[in-house]
Amino acid sequence: xxxxxxxxxxxxxxxxxxxxxxxxxxxxxxxxxxxxxxxxxxxxxxxxxxxxxxxxxxxxxxxxxxxxxxxxxxxxxxxxxxxxxxxxxxxxxxxxxxxxxxxxxxxxxxxxxxxxxxxxxxxxxxxxxxxxxxxxxxxxxxxxxxxxxxxxxxxxxxxxxxxxxxxxxxxxxxxxxxxxxxxxxxxxxxxxxxxxxxxxxxxxxxxxxxxxxxxxxxxxxxxxxxxxxxxxxxxxxxxxxxxxxxxxxxxxxxxxxxxxxxxxxxxxxxxxxxxxxxxxxxxxxxxxxxxxxxxxxxxxxxxxxxxxxxxxxxxxxxxxxxxxxxxxxxxxxxxxxxxxxxxxxxxxxxxxxxxxxxxxxxxxxxxxxxxxxxxxxxxxxxxxxxxxxxxxxxxxxxxxxxxxxxxxxxxxxxxxxxxxxxxxxxxxxxxxxxxxxxxxxxxxxxxxxxxxxxxxxxxxxxxxxxxxxxxxxxxxxxxxxxxxxxxxxxxxxxxxxxxxxxxxxxxxxxxxxxxxxxxxxxxxxxxxxxxxxxxxxxxxxxxxxxxxxxxxxxxxxxxxxxxxxxxxxxxxxxxxxxxxxxxxxxxxxxxxxxxxxxxxxxxxxxxxxxxxxxxxxxxxxxxxxxxxxxxxxxxxxxxxxxxxxxxxxxxxxxxxxxxxxxxxxxxxxxxxxxxxx
Ligand SMILES: Nc1nc2c(c(=O)[nH]1)N[C@H]1C(S)=C(S)[C@@H](COP(=O)(O)OP(=O)(O)OC[C@H]3O[C@@H](n4cnc5c(=O)[nH]c(N)nc54)[C@H](O)[C@@H]3O)O[C@H]1N2
Ligand SMILES: Nc1nc2c(c(=O)[nH]1)N[C@H]1C(S)=C(S)[C@@H](COP(=O)(O)OP(=O)(O)OC[C@H]3O[C@@H](n4cnc5c(=O)[nH]c(N)nc54)[C@H](O)[C@@H]3O)O[C@H]1N2
Ligand code: SF4
Ligand SMILES: [Mo]
Numbered sequence: 001x002x003x004x005x006x007x008x009x010x011x012x013x014x015x016x017x018x019x020x021x022x023x024x025x026x027x028x029x030x031x032x033x034x035x036x037x038x039x040x041x042x043x044x045x046x047x048x049x050x051x052x053x054x055x056x057x058x059x060x061x062x063x064x065x066x067x068x069x070x071x072x073x074x075x076x077x078x079x080x081x082x083x084x085x086x087x088x089x090x091x092x093x094x095x096x097x098x099x100x101x102x103x104x105x106x107x108x109x110x111x112x113x114x115x116x117x118x119x120x121x122x123x124x125x126x127x128x129x130x131x132x133x134x135x136x137x138x139x140x141x142x143x144x145x146x147x148x149x150x151x152x153x154x155x156x157x158x159x160x161x162x163x164x165x166x167x168x169x170x171x172x173x174x175x176x177x178x179x180x181x182x183x184x185x186x187x188x189x190x191x192x193x194x195x196x197x198x199x200x201x202x203x204x205x206x207x208x209x210x211x212x213x214x215x216x217x218x219x220x221x222x223x224x225x226x227x228x229x230x231x232x233x234x235x236x237x238x239x240x241x242x243x244x245x246x247x248x249x250x251x252x253x254x255x256x257x258x259x260x261x262x263x264x265x266x267x268x269x270x271x272x273x274x275x276x277x278x279x280x281x282x283x284x285x286x287x288x289x290x291x292x293x294x295x296x297x298x299x300x301x302x303x304x305x306x307x308x309x310x311x312x313x314x315x316x317x318x319x320x321x322x323x324x325x326x327x328x329x330x331x332x333x334x335x336x337x338x339x340x341x342x343x344x345x346x347x348x349x350x351x352x353x354x355x356x357x358x359x360x361x362x363x364x365x366x367x368x369x370x371x372x373x374x375x376x377x378x379x380x381x382x383x384x385x386x387x388x389x390x391x392x393x394x395x396x397x398x399x400x401x402x403x404x405x406x407x408x409x410x411x412x413x414x415x416x417x418x419x420x421x422x423x424x425x426x427x428x429x430x431x432x433x434x435x436x437x438x439x440x441x442x443x444x445x446x447x448x449x450x451x452x453x454x455x456x457x458x459x460x461x462x463x464x465x466x467x468x469x470x471x472x473x474x475x476x477x478x479x480x481x482x483x484x485x486x487x488x489x490x491x492x493x494x495x496x497x498x499x500x501x502x503x504x505x506x507x508x509x510x511x512x513x514x515x516x517x518x519x520x521x522x523x524x525x526x527x528x529x530x531x532x533x534x535x536x537x538x539x540x541x542x543x544x545x546x547x548x549x550x551x552x553x554x555x556x557x558x559x560x561x562x563x564x565x566x567x568x569x570x571x572x573x574x575x576x577x578x579x580x581x582x583x584x585x586x587x588x589x590x591x592x593x594x595x596x597x598x599x600x601x602x603x604x605x606x607x608x609x610x611x612x613x614x615x616x617x618x619x620x621x622x623x624x625x626x627x628x629x630x631x632x633x634x635x636x637x638x639x640x641x642x643x644x645x646x647x648x649x650x651x652x653x654x655x656x657x658x659x660x661x662x663x664x665x666x667x668x669x670x671x672x673x674x675x676x677x
Contacts, residue, residue, distance in 0.1 A: 001025060005452040006034070006511045009048055010117075010431030011570045012110030012139075014330075014442025015181040017044055018512050021432065021452040028052050028432065028453045037512055039159055039181050039443040047568050054413075054430070055453065059576050061412055061419075061427040062457025071402050074420040081458060081468075084424055089472040091407045091423075092129065092379055099375040101130030101353050105360060105368065109138055111384030111573065114436030114449075115342060116487050117462040118384045123343035124479055125466040130351030132377070135361045138390065140330070141658030143298035146307030147329050149537075149657065150315070152530025155523035156328030157290050159443045163188035164324025167286035170198045171310060172221065173294030176205040177567045179442060182292065189324070195286070197279070199224070200296070202564055202588070202630050203623040214279065215625045217270040218562050219300035219665050223543040224276070225309035227265030230257040231280035232316055238284075239318025246527035247315055249536035256538045268545060270625060284317050288325030295329075296564060300665035301546045304657025309541060315534045320524040328442070334515055334523075335439040335446060336498045341490035344479055363661035364652045366393045369400020379407040383428070383462050388417035389572040389636055392650040392661050395612050411462060414576050417637050417645070427459045434461035435484040437491060437507070444515045446499075448488070448507035463487075540656065546665055549651060550610070557609045557667035559593060559629050563646055564664075566632035575636040584635040587616045589670065593627065594620040597670060604641075604673040607631065609666070612648025615641045615673060629670060633663075 002024050009017040018034035031051055035042035054060075064084035069075025095103045106126045112118045126133070135141075147154055162168060162185040175182050190196055198210040199221070207213040216224060232238055233254045243250040262273035269276075283289055291314060298307050311327060319325040348356050360368045360377075365387055369377055377400075391397050401408060401421035410422035419425050433455040438447045455461075460468075463484060470480040482490075488504050498515045507513055527533065548554055565571075566583050574580055587607055589599060599605055601620045606613055607629070616631065624630050637645030653662045 006449065007432055007452045008436070008438045008447045008449040009044070010112040010114050010436065010438065011048065011573065012113055013570070014179050014440060015039065016113065016438050016440035016443065016445070016447065017048070017181065018447060019044065023452065026454055028055060034511070037445065039445065041181070041184060045180050047570060047574060054574065054576070055432055057576060059414055060456060061414060061425060062459065063427055064458065065425045067423050071404065072398075072421050074415065076425060084426060085468055085472045088409055088424055088469060093473060095378040095407065096129065096352065099378050101351060102132045102357050103375040103378040104129065104131035105377045105380045106131055106134050107362065107365065107380055107382045107385055107387055108134065109136060109362070109385040109390070110571070112431055112436070113438055114431060114434070115337070115438065115491060116436050116484055117434060119339070120342050120487050121463040121466040121480070122383065124347055125470055127343070127345055127347035128351055128470070128475060128477060128480060129473070130348060130353030130357055133357050133359045135359050135659060137361055137363045137659045138661050140295050140298075140660070142304035142655035142660035143295050143307045143329055143658070145658035146298065146304040147311055149308045150311035150535055151524070152534070153523065154330050154333035156331045157324070157326040158331070158521050159328070160185060161324050161520055162186055162290060162292070165189050165288050165290040166194045166324070167283065167289040168194055168196050169283070169289070169291045170196070170200070170206055170210070171291050171293045172200055172297035173292045174200070174204045174206050174296070174564060175292060176209070178294065178565050182442065195282070201562060201625055201628050204564065205567065214271050214275065217268065217625065218560050218628060219302055219546050220269040221297045222302045222306035222309050223260065223265050223268040224271065225306065225313060226257050226260035226541070226543055227262055227269070227276050228280040228283065228313060229253065229316060230260045230265070231262065231277055232284050233257060235281070237281070238316045242318035242321060243316065246524070246529065247534040247536050249538065250316070252538045253312065253316075253536040256541060260543070268543065283313065288322035289314070289317070289319050290325055291327040293327060293329045296664065298655065298660065299663045301653060301656060301662050302543070303655045303660060303662070305540050308657070312536055315536065320522070322525075323520050323522060326524065330441040331444060332439055332441040334444055334498055334517065336494065336496040337439065337491045338494040339491070341493055342487060347477070347479065350477070361654070361659050363392055363654060363659070365391045366396025366400055367652060369403065369406065370396060377406065381409045381411070382418055383411040386416040386418045386572045388421060389575070389634055389645050390647065392647055392652050392663065393611055394637065394645050394647040411465060416572065420638070426465060427457060428465070429455045429459045429461045433459065434463070437488050444517055444521065445512040446502060446507065446515060447512040448504070450508070549653065553667055557669045558627070559668050559670060560627060561607070561629050561631065561649065561666045561668045562664040563631045563633040566634070569632070569634065572634045572636055575639060580635060581639060584632050585616055586619045586632065587670065588619050588621065588623045588630040590624050590626045590628065591620050591622055593629070593670070594618060597672060599670065599672050606671045606673050607649065607668050608671070609649055609668045611651065612644055613642065614644050614646050614648060618670075629668065
């Protein structure tokens with residue numbers, strides 16, 4: 001019997017697609033984009049079109065397992081759920097008894113964007129036992145903090161309204177790879193005459209299709225924003241009326257940017273002064289204009305204030321007034337769900353700790369595992385993440401994971417590097433197999449997914465596992481045994497006008513429901529900034545190039561490395577596929593840098609610095625600026641010839657705002673390998 005069911009893509013992507021699943025006799029046979037959904041528009045990206053290969057992969061984990069070999073060996077034996085839960089309950093309790101509950105650390109990120117599975121029962125569980133709290137900084141906190149510093153709210157231009165724009169700037173945003181459902185709206189705008197500009201240190205797929213590509217020096221975006229503001233104020237191109245009504249600090253900003261002349265900014269950004277003049281004038285004089293900013297810009301030590309400064313551009317020009325004008329980094333705050341009712345932070349007061357627990361920054365996991373005392377981390381529960389691959393300074397992370405006195409649980413779908421280091425591995429469901437609620441950070445539709453396919457083997461959802469674990473630990477508080485539907489109702493339990501009229505029943509019927517927003521949604525056309533006015537304050541806004549971490553670092557490691565997202569990947573989620581090795585096993589070099597080092601396309605090369613080394617194949621094609629190398633992120637370290645991942649090169653340095661990771665600020669040297677290693 002053939003049926004169609006509905007689901008939602010749970011991958012960490014702004015598009016949050018609505019999916020139609022074709023099911024024959026309980027077996028999924030095809031995934032399609034829902035043609036009814038106004039942003040999905042009937043298509044899925046290539047990697048999710050073939051997601052059923054992942055769903056039914058012979059490499060899926062199907063049973064709980066206990067480690068039998070040395071840590072990291074990946075040698076396991078199948079055990080029962082009872083044995084797994086008993087062991088975990090006993091080990092977490094022992095750690096809490098001996099070292100205090102904060103010796104337990106949860107570690108999770110974007111494996112699923114489902115609110116229940118990634119931000120729901122897990123939070124309740126860890127709050128209730130008094131575990132350390134994880135500061136989830138690995139992706140977006142710098143940009144969020146920068147955006148909030150200027151706008152107050154994390155609202156953005158609606159994806160569907162990009163078609164009304166006449167100038168679209170993709171600023172550190174590889175739209176065709178990481179946000180492909182925005183593309184059709186850009187195509188529509190261009191058909192109507194819009195220009196499309198890219199600001200990126202890498203000639204990515206999106207830059208290839210731009211009317212103009214500005215090759216910017218990584219980490220210098222804040223200087224460029226200040227330079228553009230310089231020209232705008234100097235030439236009187238600001239919207240004085242908008243500024244007077246809806247912003248504060250415009251005079252201070254005008255004074256600050258006076259020193260950021262195109263000539264000075266050119267030295268930092270590598271973009272010619274004449275080009276900066278031209279870009280500023282084109283931006284300020286074209287209506288409507290929109291900036292699609294993505295998170296690439298904020299993965300460096302100036303990243304938070306870079307976003308803060310860029311967010312000032314559509315305010316100073318008054319671009320927000322018009323349909324198709326403004327900026328989009330994230331639209332997520334518009335969802336205004338009752339997150340506190342889902343996560344229940346007050347359960348901490350009911351924990352043995354009796355107070356809010358300490359906070360551990362996930363971008364410094366190496367330090368947390370190796371250096372934290374009072375108490376040390378004695379047990380770690382990993383879900384929706386693969387820290388051995390994705391976290392900075394992965395050699396130190398590995399050293400931490402290797403500790404004999406650390407008890408590690410990994411809840412996974414595949415045998416990742418992190419799972420190799422586990423003591424207990426638990427098999428979990430995919431998004432096609434469990435209930436969840438999804439917001440989006442790129443559109444304004446709230447979506448519900450019910451299980452479309454049966455879980456294989458003994459897989460269970462995160463939500464179910466945390467319920468079972470609570471019971472095994474003798475925790476019977478009703479909040480830890482709430483049903484999926486109760487948790488969704490808790491999220492919807494708010495007076496916020498954006499959610500008025502949205503109920504679980506309606507979500508079940510309609511699958512996706514637009515937030516109760518005006519149509520069109522122009523969040524800042526008439527002010528509307530949190531606190532009344534946009535803040536153009538100048539504190540922390542001065543630009544300083546990123547200083548070296550160690551004296552002489554730049555001489556030894558003269559190349560700046562970035563590691564933007566691979567096209568057919570989702571961080572390390574698809575790394576089980578052999579085909580991905582071709583895309584993630586390369587480093588792009590500029591021909592000048594390659595020539596100096598005697599490197600040709602196809603050569604095996606070693607990319608290294610004081611922290612680590614990784615072996616890759618060179619691709620010499622002028623896709624980066626001289627002095628900049630790019631490695632597509634990310635694959636399982638165990639798939640690299642030397643077993644070491646790209647993030648062995650990355651430092652634990654944090655961003656200026658938001659405590660974020662600085663993946664795209666990394667100095668390396670590249671050397672030809674003389675023997676295939
Ligand atoms: N196919 C695919 N899609 C994905 C992902 C994936 O792994 N693969 N990952 C998902 C996740 S977790 C996220 S956070 C989003 C991220 O989505 P994006 O932010 O669009 O992706 P990134 O590749 O991180 O960065 C975007 C661009 O910023 C550029 N960039 C790097 N440094 C700088 C800089 O200093 N200045 C400027 N102007 N540009 C810079 C990079 O070259 C890249 O082209 O994508 C999501 N979607
Ligand atoms: N060098 C470099 N490093 C980076 C980045 C970069 O651009 N360059 N990007 C950074 C960014 S932006 C991000 S967001 C992080 C991403 O880091 P992570 O969020 O850790 O991303 P993934 O590597 O995709 O790992 C997610 C894992 O969750 C599992 N999973 C999926 N669904 C579920 C579920 O329902 N339950 C459980 N228990 N597990 C599930 C998947 O099988 C997968 O192994 O990486 C960061 N690291
Ligand atoms: S990864 Fe993004 S584009 Fe691909 S199906 Fe999922 S939400 Fe859509
Ligand atoms: Mo991310």
